[in-house]
Amino acid sequence: MSHLRQKYSIYRDNDLVAADLPSLPSILKYVRNDARREHAQGRPAGYLITGSLGFKRAGSHLKGRMVWDTY
Secondary structure, eight states, X not given: OOOOOOOEEEEETTEEEEEEEOOHHXXXXXXXXXXXXXXXXXXXXXXXXXXXXXXXXEEEXXXXXXXXXXX
C-alpha cells in the first residue's frame, strides 16, 4: 500500500526559496528565522507555504512575529 506524503515549498515575495521539504514544523522555524533576518535588513517579507496535497498558508512578519492568514 502506498502512502502519500506531503512535500512543502516556501515562497518569499513570490520567489521560490525551498522545495520538497518534508516537515512542516521545521519549515515554520526556517520561515521565522528568515523573516527576522529580512526584518533586520529593513526588508518586509511575505511568505507562502504550499503543500503537494493542497496545503496552503500565507503570512508576513509583523511587529517581531509571524502572522499567518487562514485558508
